[in-house]
Amino acid sequence: MKDKRMTLKEAVAKFTWDGCTLNIGSICAREPMAVAHEIIRQGRKNITFITDTTSDPAELLVAAGCFSRIEAAYIWIGVVGQGYNIRRAVEEGIPNHIEIEPYSNYTAGLRLMAGAMGVPFLPTKSLLGSDILTYNPKIKVIDDPYGSGPVALIPAANPDTTFIHVQRADMAGNCQIWGMLGNDDYAARAAKNVVITCEEIVPTSEIRKIPNMTVIPEYVVSAVVELPFGCHPLSVTGCYWMDNPFRQEFIKASRTREGILAWMDEWVFGVENHEQYLDKVGRDRLAKLQELEQDNCMIPEIIWRTREGM
């Protein structure tokens, strides 16, 4: 079995580059903020970001000037406020203008699904009659040869790299995910390089106890990074709940360009790595977030057995 473990710094250095196409998996839960921090620390530019719906990590990467183009359905901060950074980029070109190729959540998923299935496109009855078609020239509407009328063809996407955060993986990259999956099953298979970040690396024997929970098999995975609390201030099912006061500070800072630059100086450039970031957030605070999640949901224990006790 291959050992694909590396540090986040190594994985970002190896699997991202200026001008690459990038996906970061999941939405709100399991969206790895730590990955955004490291990409910013490594100063990547001109990235095309391919996703469905995205929240805090994308806002920060936009503010840092890493993106030149976003192909997505929804770019915003949910729950606690709005997307000041994406607004500033699109409306005022600060720090740089970003072109947005519009999709819906389903069709953003379908392009990853097509990419994952090895087909050039997938058909849908979404988008018909809308202006998403007007401003997305890639999507063709054809007359269904089977007679159902117009059908939109969503072309495949195969991003250079995707980062997907999961609860647990083994060192070869077999990943088990609890809670909603977003489009991660297909996002992993669509990308040319797949970096798994996870709360915990477990022995393969743990994975084998419940193979139906494996969403991503090792044969699609390039690297595995153990990254506990890698989604703070966002949440991970069964692990920790959202840190909304932290997010509110982030959004408050985002209201002005000066504010977000100062915020990045403190929280991104002011620390060397994720460990230092967590120390700065405070281990007590992280423990309380863990408690808030686990008051409601913990990853269950799987008692695997046979009659012979194999």
Added chain:
Amino acid sequence: MKDKRMTLKEAVAKFTWDGCTLNIGSICAREPMAVAHEIIRQGRKNITFITDTTSDPAELLVAAGCFSRIEAAYIWIGVVGQGYNIRRAVEEGIPNHIEIEPYSNYTAGLRLMAGAMGVPFLPTKSLLGSDILTYNPKIKVIDDPYGSGPVALIPAANPDTTFIHVQRADMAGNCQIWGMLGNDDYAARAAKNVVITCEEIVPTSEIRKIPNMTVIPEYVVSAVVELPFGCHPLSVTGCYWMDNPFRQEFIKASRTREGILAWMDEWVFGVENHEQYLDKVGRDRLAKLQELEQDNCMIPEIIWRTREGM
């Protein structure tokens, strides 16, 4: 929560009819032989059978003259012998000629997937250059508008009814499946009526312990039938292993038309229902099959917990 429980007799009476299009889920493991027996006892005719790969149940339904047409990738008895009944029907018209519309396993799955997704077709690079295209006029080959060359379009299938056997379901039809899934996730969503047969009906609270294991949600399910050992002589992951000596007898009987008629008289018409069939097989024998499976695999216990012990 809706109570969709009924007996197998009621479910077959309500959800099958002469001339219907029928699917029976899974392959070899979780292929519900008891459903075939009841359809035969109720004397259904002229059924179009839609599947991917099928084994013993289809052989028996062919022998009983229930089918007039099969749309499938593979119709045979695996492991222990060959498909004498399907051969007799196609080669000699005994008991009736059956027309077979050819597919491959993947494309048989894609038509159910298209049906399940509510789209008229799905594209693939399978089948190109083969005679499956020659003898399946439904499949159109188009030139990919995105430039990848020829692509085969597999039109959607929406069978009138599917029967899917699972390890456990609640009374509303939320189904959890262990082991390989075949195409059952999409087969359930493609069909107009879905009858779940299961080893055990469990309280919904059991389902809620591990929602990621739910393959089929209640909103696609029409009826739920508790049917322990419903796949004998085939296997169910974590429940019981194959009864190959029984299958060998079945195949031996299938070598001649007289043989299989006598076999049906004994094993299908000679019992009134599945309970009587199981008594006739022998409870000791069933317990041993259970043991053979569970020496290797049992459905794990899920210890669900929270810090607060909710």
Added chain:
Amino acid sequence: MKKYAEDYTISEMMAAVCSLQINNDDVAFVGVGIPLMAGAVAAATHAPDVIIVYEGGGVGAKSRRMPWTISDTPTTDNALAATAMHRVFSDQQRGFITVGIIGGAEIDKYGNLNTTAIFGENGSYHHPRVRLPGSGGANDIASSARRTVIVMRLEKGKFVNKVDFITSPGFLSGPGAREKAGLLGDGPCAVVTDRGLFKFDPETKEMYLEAIYPGMDVEQIKELIDWDLKVSPDLYVMDPPTEEQITVMRTLDPMGTVLGRKSLRGEIEPFDVYYNSLKKSYQGRAITL
């Protein structure tokens, strides 16, 4: 007998009205904000059997806590299923989702919604005056859910003759246009605002005023709308939220996170207040599985 609340916010009234658009036998897709709350209230009051589906892949969760988005961790607490985003949208395209509830920023009389960008006078899609979040799943819901309910505030300049960008299709250009475009769902059936409830004429597909909230005025409403609004001959004044509905909302959302009681005022709660408030709200709400 129903007891009506006396102290309630307009957001709570909107959530209450919206919740009543959900029936007990619905399979409901709910979007962020008031729709999320409407789903939670419906499930906790008049529609205990409703199956709430969240875009991230959560189906039929039963939680002591309120989802704040369509994909956070409560969306799968004790759920019937936890699956993928593409899966629940495929299920919708197949027809299994009976109602979808979505928000909007700009709407026209045919119920076409814009949540992508307000172009402004010399603006364009790529250089708009105001960039908005985009579709999210709203386009898919508006395209394929059997019926859709729209929730938005009635402000001047938002109920317009022509939206800058049709993010989510209503009846497009009028009768027959959805069918011609190839859309699967039946389109919008109601618009829940902060002043009244709107419905759509079955013949002309035009939005009309069906009912107003207590204390609201029809003429004021008409002034806020760019087109010549038709009013139902049977216009009525709606009931306020019930005490039960308000209790559910405030238990589930003690800090006003979803309905915006605090975030609108820009207050940041200290972490310990946040932690204690959530701990307390969990204790106050037992779930029977």
Added chain:
Amino acid sequence: MKKYAEDYTISEMMAAVCSLQINNDDVAFVGVGIPLMAGAVAAATHAPDVIIVYEGGGVGAKSRRMPWTISDTPTTDNALAATAMHRVFSDQQRGFITVGIIGGAEIDKYGNLNTTAIFGENGSYHHPRVRLPGSGGANDIASSARRTVIVMRLEKGKFVNKVDFITSPGFLSGPGAREKAGLLGDGPCAVVTDRGLFKFDPETKEMYLEAIYPGMDVEQIKELIDWDLKVSPDLYVMDPPTEEQITVMRTLDPMGTVLGRKSLRGEIEPFDVYYNSLKKSYQGRAITL
């Protein structure tokens, strides 16, 4: 040093030769019969890291028992993943499956396989002389696996100039034809028979004899083949199975279920013999997870 077996069947030889077509870094799709055994032997001997994928959805199982089909319960014992059939075939179409191993009933010199029907003299697809099982997943494997290995017995009338029905594409009509048809995989790389091993000329795409089994005769082989068979100038005699390979096969398949030692003779084992034989084989094989 390798110890070669002295007592082995020709099916065991075929399984051994076939297993050597699988490399340690392969992700391998194996079909029913000898391919199943070849996968199991490879994993237990020279290719411990190979990931065997079964069509039903099992990935990387580690079991004390032998799968008898591509979808029975051992295919997911202690597996790395247990998923859907469409999922593993999509993974193959995406290029993740490096080798596929399939059987056939009729083959031509370009490696096109027929497992659908032998038409016979006045027969046709709908009224054939012999109906066969059909493609199963073989067409998909032959279309999209990066390379394919074919396993079939060399009998007169089976290695033909033109197959009645191309179930699974080889090189179709010759050089360039797969690319023109739009197929993704590179096509067949070897044919394992009961007399020798065949490969395909990289230029002409024609099947040629690469090696023969101990005691086999080239002229006899040529007589069984309808076209003018080319023979490698470097033709060699292959080694018999090793003792290790044979031990693995007989432990995993004590009743000869997969390799047909008994079913070919039409014997039916009494249930208690079956039960005891399986119990014993489980005890004889400990798995380290």
